[in-house]
Amino acid sequence: MTVSKPAPTAVRPRAVPVESSSAGRDTPGRDEQLPRVRFAYDPQTWKEIAHLLTNLPMSVVGFVYVMTVLFTGATLTLTVVGLPVLALGLLGARLIGRFERGRARMLLAVRVDEPSPLPLRRAGNVFQGMWLVLKDPVAWRTVLYDFIRLPWGILTFVVTLTSLFVLWPVLPFLARGLTNADRAMVRALLCPSDELERRIAELESDRGVVVDTAAADLRRIERDLHDGAQARLVNLAMGLGLAKEKLLEDPDAASLMVDEAHGEVKLALQELRDLARGIHPAVLTDRGLDAALSSVASRCTVPVQVTADLPARPAQAIEGIAYFTVSELLQNVSKHSGARSAAVEVWRVEDRLLIQVRDDGRGGARLDGGTGMRGLADRLGAVDGVFVVDSPVGGPTTVTAELPWRDRTEPTA
Structure with missing residues (x-):
């Protein structure tokens, strides 16, 4: 008997945008209507003036940091410490970029998303992680931003400071015009390029995991x-x-x-x-995922109920990953859970294959618990999947896996 199941609460992790007011939000990379110039010393005007006056110290700090990192890294590239120093410098540039985005949000009312963090934990080793940092486009755009900001910071500081004492009536016009240029630079160099950069970084890391x-x-x-x-x-x-x-x-x-x-x-x-x-078990090739999961469930030390609701067979690669995921989870149930029963459910929701394995054991399973959970999470992540463990101490344990559904193109035996 097959039972159709609703989609689990596990969803794919995505970059979370910064919330804005109901009036709207700025979307990086799109044509946006800049704030209109107005002749008034309202709170926003004073924030813009504060931003212009702090441009100079921030641009000096950024320029000195960038030049130090680039010069030191380039000088030491002939030695074994050159690339690690440069990688650490780029990580620091990311922090400067985060501070500048925060300053723009606070003083310029620019709603700019934070870029996704580098997936360093998914790098296979230290060298892959270092290479991931060295190729980080977010850090390099921040370096460019800090490099070109020094003359602009000097200009805006001098113009704003002079206008405070000389051109007081027109200072709101000047402040709005100068900060519009600041807004354009923030959007161009400090905003993430939608999801493209995140996906590139994830795929590069996933390639190392697969290898x-x-x-x-x-x-x-x-x-x-x-x-x-x-x-x-x-x-x-x-x-x-x-x-x-x-x-x-x-x-x-x-x-x-x-x-x-x-x-x-x-x-x-x-x-x-x-x-x-x-x-690759023969039963999986010949009879599909339902029969293969029933076979592996029969070898578990506790009774396992298998429910599969699949209108068709997915691609061989997805089918194999689903089989070995359930197989290793049931091995964990046999060896570590102390459970009396377990259940396996597999079903399709739109373009995703959902897998859920439950047991009534002692719980306490974690991704870093040494039972192969981290390896399963990495394998699923390498094919754009999701792996979620819900295992409170005392149980029960529910593990949800989500894989992309790809249609089976070749004929089955």
Whole structure:
């Protein structure tokens, strides 16, 4: 019996925009109507004057920092510490950019989104993380912003300070005109480019995760072959060789050795089947995800109810990831949960494949808990999926996985 399930509460993480008032918000990269010039010393005008007067110290700090980082990084690139120093400098530039966006929001009423953070935790190693920082477009645009701001900061400071004592009647006009230029620079250089930059950074990090995962899988297969089936086949060859030597002089002993070799063959075949099942089970290829999940559920140490509501089969890659995700989660249920029962539900919602595994065990599962959860999250993230763990201490545990649905293009067996 199949049951259609509503979509779980797990949703894809997205960049959260800065909320604005009901009057509207500025959208980076679009033509926007700048505030009209008005002749009044209202609170906004005083904020704009404060922004113009603080342009000079901020531009000096930014220019000195940028020149120090670039000069030091370029000088030390001939040594092993050059690139790490430059990467740290770019991370600092990101912080300066965050401060400048905050200053623009507070004093210029510019509603500018914060760029997504760099996915450094998903980098495979220190070098991949450093390369991710060195290629960060947000940091480099902040560097450009700080580099060109010094002459502008001097100009706006001098004009504003002079106007306070000399051109008082027209200062609101000047302040609004000068801060309009500031707004344009903030939008052009400090705003994130929609979701493109975030997606580029995520995909670059995901590529490293996929490569590392594939390498780890190959090492596991090599180790299993070397320690399992290969060792049994070597013993089998040696046993058959001894049986051949004793065939004429001691037929009974030779017969006993052949029987032992037959047993070794059966064990080797079973280990090879188990290894093949771990790579890609035949039942998944032949009968699909529903039958494959029922098969893996039957090997769990607790009763598992499987419910699948899939109108069609997804692409082989998505089907395989879904199978191995459920397989590892049920292994965790068997080994760590202390549960009496579990349930697996799989269904499709629009262009997403939803998986939910529940158990009534002791709970306390975490992504960093050492039970393979982090690896599962990384694997799903590499294909634009989502992995959510809800496991309070004392239970129950609910793990929700979400994968992109891709139609199966090749014919099934």
